[in-house]
Amino acid sequence: xxxxxxxxxxxxxxxxxxxxxxxxxxxxxxxxxxxxxxxxxxxxxxxxxxxxxxxxxxxxxxxxxxxxxxxxxxxxxxxxxxxxxxxxxxxxxxxxxxxxxxxxxxxxxxxxxxxxxxxxxxxxxxxxxxxxxxxxxxxxxxxxxxxxxxxxxxxxxxxxxxxxxxxxxxxxxxxxxxxxxxxxxxxxxxxxxxxxxxxxxxxxxxxxxxxxxxxxxxxxxxxxxxxxxxxxxxxxxx
Amino acid sequence: xxxxxxxxxxxxxxxxxxxxxxxxxxxxxxxxxxxxxxxxxxxxxxxxxxxxxxxxxxxxxxxxxxxxxxxxxxxxxxxxxxxxxxxxxxxxxxxxxxxxxxxxxxxxxxxxxxxxxxxxxxxxxxxxxxxxxxxxxxxxxxxxxxxxxxxxxxxxxxxxxxxxxxxxxxxxxxxxxxxxxxxxxxxxxxxxxxxxxxxxxxxxxxxxxxxxxxxxxxxxxxxxxxxxxxxxxxxxxxxxxxxxxxxxxxxxxxxxxxxxxxxxxxxxxxxxxxxxxxxxxxxxxxxxxxxxxxxxxxxxxxxxxxx
Numbered sequence: 019x020x021x022x023x024x025x026x027x028x029x030x031x032x033x034x035x036x037x038x039x040x041x042x043x044x045x046x047x048x049x050x051x052x053x054x055x056x057x058x059x060x061x062x063x064x065x066x067x068x069x070x071x072x073x074x075x076x077x078x079x080x081x082x083x084x085x086x087x088x089x090x091x092x093x094x095x096x097x098x099x100x101x102x103x104x105x106x107x108x109x110x111x112x113x114x115x116x117x118x119x120x121x122x123x124x125x126x127x128x129x130x131x132x133x134x135x136x137x138x139x140x141x142x143x144x145x146x147x148x149x150x151x152x153x154x155x156x157x158x159x160x161x162x163x164x165x166x167x168x169x170x171x172x173x174x175x176x177x178x179x180x181x182x183x184x185x186x187x188x189x190x191x192x193x194x195x196x197x198x199x200x201x202x203x204x205x206x207x208x209x210x211x212x213x214x215x216x217x218x219x220x221x222x223x224x225x226x227x228x229x230x231x232x233x234x235x236x237x238x239x240x241x242x243x244x245x246x247x248x249x250x251x252x253x254x255x256x
Numbered sequence: 257x258x259x260x261x262x263x264x265x266x267x268x269x270x271x272x273x274x275x276x277x278x279x280x281x282x283x284x285x286x287x288x289x290x291x292x293x294x295x296x297x298x299x300x301x302x303x304x305x306x307x308x309x310x311x312x313x314x315x316x317x318x319x320x321x322x323x324x325x326x327x328x329x330x331x332x333x334x335x336x337x338x339x340x341x342x343x344x345x346x347x348x349x350x351x352x353x354x355x356x357x358x359x360x361x362x363x364x365x366x367x368x369x370x371x372x373x374x375x376x377x378x379x380x381x382x383x384x385x386x387x388x389x390x391x392x393x394x395x396x397x398x399x400x401x402x403x404x405x406x407x408x409x410x411x412x413x414x415x416x417x418x419x420x421x422x423x424x425x426x427x428x429x430x431x432x433x434x435x436x437x438x439x440x441x442x443x444x445x446x447x448x449x450x451x452x453x454x455x456x457x458x459x460x461x462x463x464x465x466x467x468x469x470x471x472x473x474x475x476x477x478x479x480x481x482x483x484x485x486x487x488x489x490x491x492x493x494x495x496x497x498x499x500x501x502x503x504x505x506x507x508x509x510x511x512x513x514x515x516x517x518x519x520x521x522x523x524x525x526x527x528x529x530x531x532x533x534x535x536x537x538x539x540x541x542x543x544x545x546x547x548x549x550x551x552x553x554x555x556x557x558x559x560x561x562x563x
Contacts, residue, residue: 072439096445108440110433121433124426125445173445 021084023048023208024069024177029078031061031068038064040232041078046177046210051203053219053240054212055253056229062212063105065229066179069210070102071095082177097125101175105182107166111155115146118154118165122172132172139168142198160191167198178202179210184218196222216253220244228253258397263520264513265395269404269473271512272411276466277489278496278504279418280459286435286499287455289355293362294342295463296486297369298335300479302464303471304377306331307384320387331464339460340453348449366483373479381478384471407469414462415505421458422501431455435499484536488515491543497556506554514538 022045031039039061046052054062067073069080071092080087087095101122110118119139123132140147143164149157154165163183170178180199184192192215200222203209213219220226220240228236228249236248243249277299284292306327313323346365350358392401422428433441434451441448470485471477492511496503519535546553 070443072442091447092442093445093447096443102443104440104443108437108443110436110440112436113429113432117429120426121429121441121444121446124430169444 022046022081023050023083024210025079025081026069027079027081029065029068029080030076031064031073032076033073037076038232039068039075042229042232042234044227044234044237046208048176048208049203049206050225051199051209051211051223053216053223053226054210054229055214055216055219055226055243055249057253058214059231060229061232062229063181066102066181066210066212067104069179070100072102093125096173099174099176100179101170101173101177102179103163103166103170103181103183105185107159107162109154109157109162109165109169111153113154114151115154115157115165116150118169119146119172122169125173135172135174139171142171142201143168160187160195163187163191163195164198167195171202175207177208177210179212181212182214183211184213184215192218216249217244220249259520260517261396261398263516265398265400265404267513267516268509269400269408269512270516271492271509272408273466273469273473273485273508274489274492274511275505275508276411276414276462276469277485278492278508279415279501280463281490281493282496282498282501282504283431283455283459285493286501287431287452288347288351288358290347290358291362291490291498292342292347292456292459293359293486293490294346294365294369295459296482296484296489297366297373298338298342298460298463298482299467299470299485299489300373300477300482301338301369302331302335302460302467303384303477303481304373304382304467304479305334305464306468307382307471307477308377310385310387314385314387324387328465328468331468332461335460335464335467336457339456339463343453343456348452366486370479370483377477377479379479381476384475384477386475403472407473410465411469414465418458418462419501427451427454488536488539491539491546494553495542495546497553500553500555503553503555510554511539511542514542 024046026042026044028041028043029039030037030041042065054065056062064073068075071090082098082100110121119136123135126132145161146164146168149161154162157165183195187195196218199209211219211223220243223240226237226240226243227234228243236243277295280295281292284290309330310323310327313326342365346361347358350361388402390401390403392399422431430441430446430451433444433446434448438448470481488511492507493504495511496507515535515538518538519532522530522532522534
């Protein structure tokens, strides 16, 4: 096995006196698509926010590309190639679609390549090309999800973290978003995918972790998790 | 009619100064949700710094025009350092405190700066040296002098420059991103502390220029001059919709006009009972009216959405 791109050991996160994450281990290998599933409030979003640097761990270790992220601020992590598409998308509603994409490339200096990447995003999401001068706040939920994903890709991340990309979207849009995730993954991007829709997530992922009240209770190949009785009962409604 | 035109001219000149100061309030509010009540004192410090450096340079025999320019630059730099320090020392430690704490701190900073200025420059009015030939012109019966023309054009140019920075540059995008969603901005790689510092410095530089303008226009500087000016500029920002840059500019110009026209006609309206020395009443009448009937201001969005 390759050295993992992301390696998390015994990560603990507490806020407001509550231990939201109680010592989890997980890793993502280069090029791997890993799903983190679990019910509402299990700590999935907290995990991603901590990895992105928005929350500070109470203990444990996060290693990215072999280096500790302990003293690395969120904005520096972004520049290092860690991108998070946050829950609720977090698009800049009062900026145009094009400006949102440029924000994604904020840490980059290569103007020509940025322009080329913008063009590439419009190929990946033709809908955004039609709406590039519109304020992002006026777009539909699915279109905003596309903006958020395209914006994250504009940073040319090495690790892409997606928090509930299917949330609140119409089935057709969910399908489109997951097709895109599959495409990006096929290009070799390392992806950590958090989803409540466990079946969908495990269908695209290679490996998965199941999280329950702040701890990882199960992990393994996505296909095994899909078939496991425990997962079936708890998350797949079988 | 001549009075009317004259008051329009005066109002636009005074209003453009309000607008510059109001921009400082509104930029900080837009990014931090904080009303920086010390901003008026930054205007005053700008005027005082310019005054001191101007006096010193004239004493050294520096040519007047060069001295004016240099003292303005010095005032701007001094205020940028001041604005940066205020944020760093007084506001940043309270970034996650309940909203009342930074507000009270802002008032505290304002009092500290006033007293500091009083200790350095004394309680007396300083006359601001008149260094350029201040020719007057008559336009349709209204009198306008060179300093007023310079103030108005310079203020408009600075505002235009600010709009270009905010809407056309990487820094401006970062400022708007931080104003809208600090977490998302960080995820994009924006160092929000840096952007906040720059915002304070930009606002303070504009405040310094405004301070020099006011002093040059009235020929006076005083340690207390920032208080009322700050309150009025804040009123202008609220009138336009606090947090909204275009609103601050519109609010500043409108407030200048309202005040000026009010002062010009208050005697006629009240049959001589109240004189133009009541002109300050108008600003606060506007503030109360806006807060009661349209708290989000003329161009503002609903404030309630911002937690």
